[in-house]
Amino acid sequence: MIIVISSLGKTLESPPNPRFGRTEFFIKYNSEDNTWEALENPAVTQRGGAGIAASQFLVNHNISAAISGHFGPNAYSALNSAKIKMFTFQNNYETVSDVIQAYEQNSLEEA
Amino acid sequence: MKIAIASGKGGTGKTMVATSMAAALAPIHNIQMLDCDVEAPNAHLFLNPTINEIKPASINIPTIDYEQCILCGQCVDICEFNALALLGDKIEVFEQLCHGCGSCSIHCPVNAITETPRKIGELKFGTFNKNRPFLFGELTISEPMSTPIIRQLKSNMKDDVEVTILDSPPGASCSVVATLHDADYVILVTEPTPFGLHDLKQMIGVISETGSLAGVIINRDGIGDSAVEDFLSKNGYPILMKIPYQENIAEGLASGKLLIDIIPEFEDAFLNLYEMIKEQIHEEIYH
Numbered sequence: 001m002i003i004v005i006s007s008l009g010k011t012l013e014s015p016p017n018p019r020f021g022r023t024e025f026f027i028k029y030n031s032e033d034n035t036w037e038a039l040e041n042p043a044v045t046q047r048g049g050a051g052i053a054a055s056q057f058l059v060n061h062n063i064s065a066a067i068s069g070h071f072g073p074n075a076y077s078a079l080n081s082a083k084i085k086m087f088t089f090q091n092n093y094e095t096v097s098d099v100i101q102a103y104e105q106n107s108l109e110e111a
Numbered sequence: 112m113k114i115a116i117a118s119g120k121g122g123t124g125k126t127m128v129a130t131s132m133a134a135a136l137a138p139i140h141n142i143q144m145l146d147c148d149v150e151a152p153n154a155h156l157f158l159n160p161t162i163n164e165i166k167p168a169s170i171n172i173p174t175i176d177y178e179q180c181i182l183c184g185q186c187v188d189i190c191e192f193n194a195l196a197l198l199g200d201k202i203e204v205f206e207q208l209c210h211g212c213g214s215c216s217i218h219c220p221v222n223a224i225t226e227t228p229r230k231i232g233e234l235k236f237g238t239f240n241k242n243r244p245f246l247f248g249e250l251t252i253s254e255p256m257s258t259p260i261i262r263q264l265k266s267n268m269k270d271d272v273e274v275t276i277l278d279s280p281p282g283a284s285c286s287v288v289a290t291l292h293d294a295d296y297v298i299l300v301t302e303p304t305p306f307g308l309h310d311l312k313q314m315i316g317v318i319s320e321t322g323s324l325a326g327v328i329i330n331r332d333g334i335g336d337s338a339v340e341d342f343l344s345k346n347g348y349p350i351l352m353k354i355p356y357q358e359n360i361a362e363g364l365a366s367g368k369l370l371i372d373i374i375p376e377f378e379d380a381f382l383n384l385y386e387m388i389k390e391q392i393h394e395e396i397y398h
Contacts, residue, residue, distance in 0.1 A: 048192055048208060049194060049208045055198075077205075081198040
């Protein structure tokens, strides 16, 4: 299962970013083999429709779930159409690793 | 000749100035009035035009024919506004982000995209002061994009008039640029406060790009500080008029009266201002 977490930095130790469309990075994590990579979000500089552009970018990466603090209505609609599950976290996680752990323990809320 | 009234900051008195100037000029000059503040048009509340025609304002949005569509995603890539996304086996159209530019249908290699009009508001045409044209646009509530309706409104302007007065939306973004980019003169209305000055500077930035002549009306004169005047004298923008901060003006406007009816001396002031602006435009053109 491949998931992405919106992140302020490029590593698992970076703080998660509560913003989805204009997050600087996505950490792409493969739960089968514990591998990960950082993806630069091309939508961060878009003038408008960043949520849609970020969603399109992730759809092209064949992910199954996206995790962020909040999904706007356009991003929600786009990810939903692409059958990508969405989960949200509150402010109580310090690192992307913590968010992944919470996801694996099923303690994140589905959007 | 086109004279636009703009401000940057909202609530500085654009419509007060625009409506009083229009009312002062209308009995003697062949003018038309355009209220381009399509998100909250209110000049009609002061000039009470008779509206005799209402037309829909719309933009063309893409419709995908899936019999033809090969899901290549070229329309998604070309869209500057992220209004399209290729999601699984369909192209999703995010209507409210579409600017109606038509690039998607031009680029579609299999002609699967047709453009269908989507109504975003209304254009209203009428007359005030017996026969002076009065045009305004009204964006439908919840619609995010005002520039197409401003452009459509302006394409309905009469060109056989002596002067057109355009009441601009507030701010210093696309809708303002759409209103005043072809104006011969821009009257900037500001107030002598730090907020007024901040937004005035933004508007002067816009005008230095559009290249229009400009001057400033200071409204609510008597409050705040002298920073606006200092800035104007340092940068060479003329102060065209000062409107005092007075309770009876606020009261009168709130009950729908024109400034020139509240303080009749302003009628001559606006007529003189118009002559001054006209001269300056002629000088700019012929010298």
